[in-house]
Amino acid sequence: MKKIITLLGLAAFAFAGQAVAAEKGFKSIFDGKSLKGWNGDPKFWSVQDGAITGKTTKENPTKGNTFIIWDGGKTGDFDLRLDYKIVGGNSGIQYRSFKLKNGADQWRIGGYQGDIDSGPTYSGICYGEQFRGILSLRGKKTTLTVGDDGKLKKAVEEFAKDADVAKAIKKEQWNSYRIVARGFNLTQYINGVKTTQVIDRDKKTRRADGLLAFQLHAGPPMTVQFKNVRIKELPKRVRKAGGKKGKDKK
Numbered sequence: 181m182k183k184i185i186t187l188l189g190l191a192a193f194a195f196a197g198q199a200v201a202a203e204k205g206f207k208s209i210f211d212g213k214s215l216k217g218w219n220g221d222p223k224f225w226s227v228q229d230g231a232i233t234g235k236t237t238k239e240n241p242t243k244g245n246t247f248i249i250w251d252g253g254k255t256g257d258f259d260l261r262l263d264y265k266i267v268g269g270n271s272g273i274q275y276r277s278f279k280l281k282n283g284a285d286q287w288r289i290g291g292y293q294g295d296i297d298s299g300p301t302y303s304g305i306c307y308g309e310q311f312r313g314i315l316s317l318r319g320k321k322t323t324l325t326v327g328d329d330g331k332l333k334k335a336v337e338e339f340a341k342d343a344d345v346a347k348a349i350k351k352e353q354w355n356s357y358r359i360v361a362r363g364f365n366l367t368q369y370i371n372g373v374k375t376t377q378v379i380d381r382d383k384k385t386r387r388a389d390g391l392l393a394f395q396l397h398a399g400p401p402m403t404v405q406f407k408n409v410r411i412k413e414l415p416k417r418v419r420k421a422g423g424k425k426g427k428d429k430k
Contacts, residue, residue, distance in 0.1 A: 203410070205413075206411065207411060207412070209410065210407065210408075212231075213230070214227060215227060215248070218248050220234070220246070220247065220394075221246055224236060224396050232405065232409070233403065234246075234248065234396035234405075235402070236396060241398070241401075244288070244398050245309070246287045247394060248287070248394050249287065249393040250391070250392040252392075254391060255276055255391070256388060256413070257363065257414040260357075260392070260410075261358050262406055262408055262410070263406070263408045264296060264354070264355055265353060265404070266352070267403045269298055269397050269402025269403075270297050270302065270402070271296040271297075271394065271395045271402075272293040272307060272397075273294040273357060273392075274289050274309060274391065276291055276387040277289045277309070277392070278387070289310075289395075290308075290309050290310030291308070291309060291310075291387060292307075292309075292390075293306070293395065294368045298402065303349050304318050304370050305318055305375070306322075306378050312332055316334075318345045319338055319339060319340040319341055319345050319375075321339055321376075321378075322376070323335040324379065324380045324381055324382045325382060340374070345374075348372070356369075356370065356372070364388075365378075392411075394406055
């Protein structure tokens with residue numbers, strides 16, 4: 181029995197070591213206790229149960245979508261990981277985003293969004309908040325280009341069925357979200373399952389960097405929470421021989 185316990189202990193130690201190694205290079209950007217380093221409307225954002233918490237009620241609704249913005253600088257090429265839980269409504273993780281010039285207040289954001297939804301449809305898609313609308317659905321790899329007519333075009337490849345991706349998402353429970361942005365290749369995951377991928381070749385509109393923020397959506401009362409928020413900056417792509425950068429990775 182003692183030998184078995186020892187072996188179990190060694191296995192647990194090895195597993196813990198692998199977990200730490202997997203997180204090498206990441207930095208935590210939420211201390212679990214305060215909103216230090218984050219900027220959101222205090223009427224809606226607080227820390228509860230060790231998580232950044234956005235909440236609306238019938239008595240305290242938001243007029244339009246509002247966001248809490250990370251003050252740590254712009255996100256460029258990165259690997260972002262966090263845990264989230266949503267009860268009611270709709271939310272999202274804004275990245276490479278921008279403040280709206282004509283926003284109703286200082287907390288209005290546009291840009292790429294890893295969508296989060298309390299319903300069965302949208303969690304995991306890539307949405308363009310004030311930024312071209314839905315960019316890529318679940319189970320789809322979407323390449324964005326602009327035609328001669330100036331309109332956005334989407335070349336879509338299916339890598340998984342929407343229903344199969346949806347099975348990985350736990351309703352009103354904690355889920356893990358991961359977003360990896362390399363060049364203009366943007367890939368999103370929930371609970372380790374790839375949900376969508378965008379190759380953005382819309383050179384006029386696409387964004388190489390920008391703000392990181394969390395969304396609290398206008399509408400019915402809702403609560404969304406985020407914790408264990410950490411990010412790793414990824415090195416930029418190296419130039420190929422001859423001084424030219426390679427094409428967007430696929």
